Amino acid sequence: MYSHPQQATGHDVQALRREAGRWLKELRIKQNLTQRELADRVGVEYYTFVSQLEVGRGRIPPDRYELWARALAMDPAEFVKQLMRFYDPETYRILFG
């Protein structure tokens, strides 16, 4: 199962995850992909994981960032930068202001 330890705690973590989920969903729809198709492209065994992510539960494991970026037709660096905004806002703030 795909997981990654939480790097931030606080009341806004869930809100950020939901925001990330909405962003991922927008990207997927923009590519005209179903959740199952996206799951196939990124190698997820059970496609409901995509649905889980899109409602803001869990996060993409770092070792899959590039796969996800390619599947969603994004530049990996830009994709990770955006994800960092949701997953690790403090690091994002320090790096990018």
Next chain:
Amino acid sequence: MILVVSASVFAFPQRASGPQPWTNDELAELYRVVEILGRAGLLVETEMGLSDEGDPWFVFCRRDSGDVIAHFARIGGNFVAASIAVDATYRGANFRQIVERMVESQPLILPPPAGGSRLLLHPSVVLVAFVATALAHSDKMLAVDWLRSVDAQWDHRPGQDTHAASDKPGWFDSLQGWVRSLTQDDKALHDGPSKEAQALSLASLIAIAVTALQPIMDKMSVISQAFSDEVSGQSRHSVVAAGGHAVQASQEMPVIDSASLSSGDQVVVQPPTSDRAQAPHKLVSSDMSGDAQHPDAVTDILHVAATPVAHGLASDDGRLVAAQPAVEQPNDSGNAFMLLQQKAVAVAAATVDPASTPVAHGEASAAMPVITIDDVSAQALKLLTIHNSSDSSSGAAPDATGPAQHQQVVDTAPAPVVVQNDPAPVTVVAANPAPAGDAEINVGQNAPVVVIDAIANFVSSGSHSVTQPINPSASLVRDLAPFFTAGRTSIEVIVFDSSSPTADVIDFAPGVVLVSDNVLSSTHLSNSNGNLILDLQGGGNITFVGVATIGLHSAIS
């Protein structure tokens, strides 16, 4: 003692074609995992949703971080289970097949049951272990706590026979090996468990679950037996009376009908509208001999099963939808246990309304139970360094409170899933003045019953209400929400001041919760009739500075 297990629990009907939401049966099974974990002090959040194709999923999350630890889904009619602890995805036609595959993939190392009882491994225990394993992998100190707890329980079993004792080393070594693999290999926590840890983890957790959750399973056996009697025609009168409890509950509270939900539905679960008195609940012996005990047994199990689970069903578009009232399913006498489970889940789902506003009321609660030492939670006994010598059934050491030591809130407190709206502040009205005077009790120099009586009197006298308004934070209100179990519309909060307890919210007894003044915005709380100071055996003291009655009042009603 025999644990009776209903095989019908997993007898799910054939599914209609096309994706379907979780059935009540399936939800009952998943929430039973939440319930059992919660009874062991392992608090998890849950969330469920539907994919864009309509396939349902259900996740268990750590309550502190929200991290997902286990994922269940039904995809194309096949059940899927995955967790962060096991590098495998289990698939099956139903939960039972998943359980079978979990068991097939791992060598079971089970402890001999206590007291010569015959233990049947309930499939739910495997599911519980599956989720608990994931929880322990994400929190290695929890694993260490469990090991200590299980060790203590083993060594303090009453009637332990030589066979059980001789079996301990190999079994216990396996547990130790598993815990060692966690605690000595931090990398495994981040990169995934080692193969050795995986090989031991599930089997060990099943063992831990069986042992640590034994008292809960004992209680489950009581209800199983009660309904077995109903099915077989025995104890008709008492079970009918017990059934009345269930029917009453189901009429007052909505029944989950997830099948009627579709993406985008927006329904609010209403809290119970009546203010039914909450009868004190007592554990009953599993070797019941009289019919008259059955109603209590059923009531008790309803209490056990009726965990406050205010859940959100996440639709594909990210909105949260809740269950809506539905027509109750017909009573299938051949599946009475399952029916009770459905009712219990229905009660659970309806008990806590995120939109509800807890308010305080000055009058003493008429439903205030009499507190005896048997009512006091293990965590509270540990906090007060009291050994419940009257508890001869568990045989556990006084400090063998198990996983509960690790949690802030224990007993009937699995986490409500999604609380979207912070409840309004609580205001407590001053009580009538009364002659002042602190009372001081040395816990070590008094019999436990004296100490508990003093606390019970402090709570129920009506003259120790805090005299200042208090405004608990929204997070505290959320922490208190799980204590509004089925039918309980008010709880007594004892505000305490002490530097000793590590937890701010402590389950004390049914309907009574200890809350540290640290988490209340008001300072210098007091009551008109004096504080109760408990000098602890190990040094230090706890001062009870007042009592507040908090009611669950719906802003809607």
